[in-house]
Amino acid sequence: MLEIKKLSVSVEKNKILDNLDLTIGSGEVHAIMGPNGSGKSTIAHTLAGNPNYNVDSGQALFNGKDLFELDPSERSLEGLFLAFQYPIELPGVSNASYLKQILNVHRKYEGKDPIDAAEFLKILKEKSNRLNIPMEMHSRFVNTGFSGGEKKKNEVLQMDFLNPSLVIMDETDSGLDVDALRQTSEAVNQLRSSDRSFIIITHYLRLLEYIEPDYVHVFQDGKIVESGDKKLAHKIDKEGYAT
Amino acid sequence: MNKLNKDNFKQDSYKHGFVTDIESEKIPRGLNEEVVKIISKKKNEPQWMLDWRLKAFNRLEVMKKPDWGKVKFDEINFQDIYYYSSPKGFEDKPKSLDEVDPKLLETYEKLGIPLKEQEVLAGVAVDAVFDSVSVATTFKEKLNEMGVIFCPISEAIQKHPELVKKYLGSVIPITDHFYATLNSAVFSDGSFVYVPKGVKCPMELSTYFRINASETGQFERTLIIADEGSYVSYLEGCTAPMRDENQLHAANVELVALDNAEIKYSTVQNWYPGDENGKGGIYNFVTKRGLCKGKNSKISWTQIETGSAITWKYPSCILRGDNSIGEFYSVAITNNYQQADTGTKMIHLGKNTKSKIISKGISAGKSSNTYRGLVKFNRKAENAKNITQCDSLLVGNTCSANTIPLTENNSNSSSIEHEATTSKISDEQLFYCMQRGLDAEQAQSLIVNGFCKEVLQKLPMEFAVEAQKLVSISLEGSVG
Numbered sequence: 001m002l003e004i005k006k007l008s009v010s011v012e013k014n015k016i017l018d019n020l021d022l023t024i025g026s027g028e029v030h031a032i033m034g035p036n037g038s039g040k041s042t043i044a045h046t047l048a049g050n051p052n053y054n055v056d057s058g059q060a061l062f063n064g065k066d067l068f069e070l071d072p073s074e075r076s077l078e079g080l081f082l083a084f085q086y087p088i089e090l091p092g093v094s095n096a097s098y099l100k101q102i103l104n105v106h107r108k109y110e111g112k113d114p115i116d117a118a119e120f121l122k123i124l125k126e127k128s129n130r131l132n133i134p135m136e137m138h139s140r141f142v143n144t145g146f147s148g149g150e151k152k153k154n155e156v157l158q159m160d161f162l163n164p165s166l167v168i169m170d171e172t173d174s175g176l177d178v179d180a181l182r183q184t185s186e187a188v189n190q191l192r193s194s195d196r197s198f199i200i201i202t203h204y205l206r207l208l209e210y211i212e213p214d215y216v217h218v219f220q221d222g223k224i225v226e227s228g229d230k231k232l233a234h235k236i237d238k239e240g241y242a243t
Numbered sequence: 244m245n246k247l248n249k250d251n252f253k254q255d256s257y258k259h260g261f262v263t264d265i266e267s268e269k270i271p272r273g274l275n276e277e278v279v280k281i282i283s284k285k286k287n288e289p290q291w292m293l294d295w296r297l298k299a300f301n302r303l304e305v306m307k308k309p310d311w312g313k314v315k316f317d318e319i320n321f322q323d324i325y326y327y328s329s330p331k332g333f334e335d336k337p338k339s340l341d342e343v344d345p346k347l348l349e350t351y352e353k354l355g356i357p358l359k360e361q362e363v364l365a366g367v368a369v370d371a372v373f374d375s376v377s378v379a380t381t382f383k384e385k386l387n388e389m390g391v392i393f394c395p396i397s398e399a400i401q402k403h404p405e406l407v408k409k410y411l412g413s414v415i416p417i418t419d420h421f422y423a424t425l426n427s428a429v430f431s432d433g434s435f436v437y438v439p440k441g442v443k444c445p446m447e448l449s450t451y452f453r454i455n456a457s458e459t460g461q462f463e464r465t466l467i468i469a470d471e472g473s474y475v476s477y478l479e480g481c482t483a484p485m486r487d488e489n490q491l492h493a494a495n496v497e498l499v500a501l502d503n504a505e506i507k508y509s510t511v512q513n514w515y516p517g518d519e520n521g522k523g524g525i526y527n528f529v530t531k532r533g534l535c536k537g538k539n540s541k542i543s544w545t546q547i548e549t550g551s552a553i554t555w556k557y558p559s560c561i562l563r564g565d566n567s568i569g570e571f572y573s574v575a576i577t578n579n580y581q582q583a584d585t586g587t588k589m590i591h592l593g594k595n596t597k598s599k600i601i602s603k604g605i606s607a608g609k610s611s612n613t614y615r616g617l618v619k620f621n622r623k624a625e626n627a628k629n630i631t632q633c634d635s636l637l638v639g640n641t642c643s644a645n646t647i648p649l650t651e652n653n654s655n656s657s658s659i660e661h662e663a664t665t666s667k668i669s670d671e672q673l674f675y676c677m678q679r680g681l682d683a684e685q686a687q688s689l690i691v692n693g694f695c696k697e698v699l700q701k702l703p704m705e706f707a708v709e710a711q712k713l714v715s716i717s718l719e720g721s722v723g
């Protein structure tokens with residue numbers, strides 16, 4: 001699914017990621033934990049193609065394709081989805097029309113016709129329901145004036161619409177209350193399948209109790225300093241990152 | 244954000260740049276008394292109309308051209324322009340669409356306005372003005388039944404002289420300013436609308452202006468009168484062929500709303516803007532003014548200005564009737580070397596008059612985009628209110644945006660609220676949309692359409708979708 005080899009990344013000439021290796025197989029869930037500023041969002045944005053992050057060296061193969069040869073929209077169309085730590089506001093763009101448009105560009109890429117209005121509405125209701133998102137939210141502008149929790153749910157909703165094969169969730173749990181966390185995790189669990197992989201960036205064990213990871217990696221200064229299974233998350237929860 | 248823009252986008256965005264190969268009849272070049280007389284004669288005008296024109300012409304000789312706009316262009320040689328051009332054989336205007344030259348019908352078809360079809364399907368009445376003449380007006384009979392007059396102004400001069408005499412020049416005086424006076428002397432065609440008392444006009448009225456002949460100016464004149472308690476929604480669209488030369492378009496539009504009447508006037512201006520190096524394009528120097536003459540009357544201007552090399556226009560409202568309302572909603576987009584200096588004037592004369600201004604300027608390329616507005620409260624305008632909101636959006640680093648909102652308040656009990664913002668499309672927004680699969684152009688267009696939404700949704704439904712597409716097309720090639 002994803003194979004990262006010797007990846008080094010810098011932002012404005014500051015080296016952030018240093019010779020990173022990470023391989024993610026089909027259907028696997030990998031959790032990334034680590035202190036603030038350790039480079040977790042950097043790996044997420046680099047994989048998604050944010051032009052502020054410069055790839056200095058290394059490689060990332062996504063389903064056999066060289067990820068760094070693709071622009072951000074191509075990566076999306078190929079099945080890579082990033083749930084943003086800080087979702088972006090799009091004033092004047094209604095959430096419903098935005099969801100429809102992003103769905104339709106993906107459908108077009110798959111050679112399908114644009115979705116018809118009634119069908120879209122039906123799916124929108126269904127998916128919103130599952131995340132306990134009120135329909136009223138869709139007539140508001142994308143993320144504009146949304147609460148922290150609404151923004152995060154809206155990210156998961158978009159993921160649900162686009163049917164990605166690799167999902168990167170960047171601190172989707174922060175800003176969610178207990179109920180919202182449970183609903184979102186349940187939605188994510190329903191999307192787990194043998195041909196969909198997840199990278200889940202989080203500080204908290206509580207999310208990983210809902211969405212059980214196959215692997216846990218600890219980031220420090222742009223490197224993976226420790227890898228293990230779910231038990232590693234428990235250890236960090238108890239002892240912190242200090243070594 | 245250059246990395247998001249791997250491909251350079253093609254500059255084939257102006258879709259209306261073709262020329263119709265049709266023989267035209269022009270009168271001799273240049274501006275003189277004889278030319279004014281010939282135009283009047285061509286239109287078979289009564290003496291009073293000719294006298295009116297000549298008054299304007301004589302006045303013109305002592306007038307100076309306005310020079311305060313933030314636009315730069317070479318001096319226009321007014322003796323070098325043809326002031327009248329018509330497709331051959333238009334001395335006798337065709338009576339119905341069946342008599343119209345198929346080449347002309349084809350032109351409008353290509354422009355996306357199939358006149359025959361629109362007559363049947365779209366339910367929008369169209370007056371099509373080709374260079375200096377109106378070539379077809381649809382739905383006339385149906386409108387006639389309700390007493391609504393919708394015809395070329397040349398026809399109104401013949402058939403409804405009492406209305407024309409009473410209102411022509413009543414909002415824009417002959418002596419107003421150079422281009423308005425020029426228009427008064429040499430105007431050729433345009434639309435005339437009269438909606439009688441108490442009638443809600445049952446369909447959108449629209450005029451489609453097309454410049455086809457080269458080296459020719461278009462000087463159209465539009466007059467709309469909404470009698471007491473009536474309502475009309477009117478839309479104008481404009482296109483021209485791609486040419487290296489600059490062509491002048493100097494129109495006058497006058498609106499009069501009597502007691503309790505409402506006029507909604509929308510413009511989708513898509514004149515040829517010139518090429519990516521700033522060569523060619525239309526000079527759009529237009530005077531549009533509405534008079535809220537009666538109490539509780541309302542005039543609202545909505546404009547989508549995407550074309551022209553230079554746009555210089557300030558659709559205005561004179562709020563004379565008590566409780567009258569003036570509105571101005573504008574999207575002005577400039578790309579490449581386009582220049583726009585546009586805005587509005589709201590002149591509050593009556594009590595409790597209200598005005599609202601929402602202006603969205605978008606500049607890209609090396610263009611310059613200025614909002615210029617005046618809100619004036621006269622001494623007697625008790626409790627008058629204005630709200631002004633001017634937002635500018637910059638695409639790239641080589642364009643400029645300016646906001647010049649002037650106010651003049653002579654009334655103690657009035658209030659003006661003004662808000663202005665300038666923003667850039669953020670890299671973060673583009674990246675976010677692209678992460679969802681939109682390409683750079685789609686992402687930009689989504690964000691820009693969001694920015695203009697408040698104005699776009701004021702357009703009649705039939706045109707809102709077109710306008711959205713136009714907004715996207717106008718910015719093609721400007722990502723990054």
Ligand SMILES: Nc1ncnc2c1ncn2[C@@H]1O[C@H](COP(=O)(O)OP(=O)(O)O)[C@@H](O)[C@H]1O
Binds near residue numbers: 016035
């Ligand atoms: N846009 C940026 N400009 C400058 N420095 C940045 C930028 N984004 C991240 N950094 C720096 O990169 C390092 C890693 O940041 P990040 O990947 O966001 O950390 P995490 O998500 O693990 O908290 C930090 O030192 C941060 O300050």
Ligand SMILES: [Mg+2]
Binds near residue numbers: 040041042171
């Ligand atoms: Mg982070």
